[in-house]
Amino acid sequence: MELWLYERPIFSEDQGWSYRIKIKKTLEDFKTPFQQLAVYESVEFGKVLTLDGVVQLTEHDEPHYHEMITHVPMMAHPNPEKILVIGGGDGGVIREVLKHPSVKEVHFAEIDEAVVTTCLKHFPNISCGLSDPRVIHRYTDGCAYTQQFENYFDVVIVDSTDPVGPAEVLFRESFFVDIKKAMKPEGIFVNQAENFAYKTHFETVKKLFEFLPNLFPNRGYYYTIVPTYPAGIIAFTFLSKGTDPYNFDIGNKSVPEGLRYYSPEMHKASFTLPRYAADAFATSNK
């Protein structure tokens, strides 16, 4: 018998592209209060976590994602001390955040506790930072949690699922307004923001960049390669009131050791988009 995991089309059943991952064994498959959660042992990518049928991470390529969503804002900020992480229940972002010695507190708002407990069990190399005493756990709605803060965070990272289901609210303008308020003037806000290479995602990103110029004078859009995501890449918005993503100076900061994907050269290169995408999104280097 052969088991294949088919990626569920995210936006509609009419989508014209999909992929499948060969599976050895199903390790978990159950309904949490928020979504269907499954963990598989795959043939080529190690263990795989899916939420509502969509691949969230594989052991093989999770550093591509976690290093780039984390170290780009953390290296661009001169002294990141107070961090807010929304989503990312697997703990991968927290693990990377804690590699920066300036960090004093990490607020971790994940709505679904079952994701965290499952990842502590099956992905110890990813969730290893969650027991660090600097991490403040809150199993709560990230939007409501953010509203309690004003002028507080140096770096905010939103590691969400796609903008359908529980994460839909994290792509609304009102949420970006709340984040802006919770950030310090020099703060940086990075969120998972689909990709430009796959048509259906492209339209979602275009909508984001319609309202972002009203909120943040500095806007960048950068990407990383993740073979097990649709179109093979995933991108992030880089938003700030004070730091220009296109004039990044690493200064005397040292890069965390042992990284697989991130380097200061990759940091810069990842903001260079194909011409059609650079033309379509109102990033601030235009």
Add this chain to the structure above:
Amino acid sequence: MELWLYERPIFSEDQGWSYRIKIKKTLEDFKTPFQQLAVYESVEFGKVLTLDGVVQLTEHDEPHYHEMITHVPMMAHPNPEKILVIGGGDGGVIREVLKHPSVKEVHFAEIDEAVVTTCLKHFPNISCGLSDPRVIHRYTDGCAYTQQFENYFDVVIVDSTDPVGPAEVLFRESFFVDIKKAMKPEGIFVNQAENFAYKTHFETVKKLFEFLPNLFPNRGYYYTIVPTYPAGIIAFTFLSKGTDPYNFDIGNKSVPEGLRYYSPEMHKASFTLPRYAADAFATSNK
């Protein structure tokens, strides 16, 4: 009824990842003397060309591939006049090569005439350069054709299929030796060379970079995003006796108009690899 085109695993049936493209209609499906050729009308990517069950191009993302395999060497060379294109029977590389006014002759060695005639019929926007009087058509084995030349070409582009079947020979050291001989001292040689993000391809590329340092003092490896290829990207080797891919100066050359993907910024950024890939391949900026 639903039609889905499943990408055939390239290296073995045990590969743990595959993808599928939703199809409206099969337009061609026949055996040439060299391979199985098919053309489909897809739901999201326009028309799709496959050889031996592997997607070669889609109308939607072919500029990502053709612009990057072509304009990177053409812009890096100060005055490309004599060009050799091996493979690429769809004509996409030729179309892009002819956008450079310095070009005087384009030798086009494609082993399978059926690919050319089929693309002239179904992909007129891609094959449109093939009737240009500067194009010298040779339906022949690219290896044998190359051996006739010495110190002749400014730019050589090998637009091959994967290193199984008819294109296997184009990944052997002896072929790279022949190309080197056929190139002028300032010549640049770019070839399709799989990708680094998908495990099975990574090993193929590593083998290439074991013998390349013996042949070319200047070696680069760069990539482009193609959603309908495995892992969503495809990379190219950039080899030269005289031009350093990492010290590229566009000088006074003008970029062809109307491009979708290529820009001088993207040219530079595309050579920046994830740390694990930069460490594994002996590119010359190490």
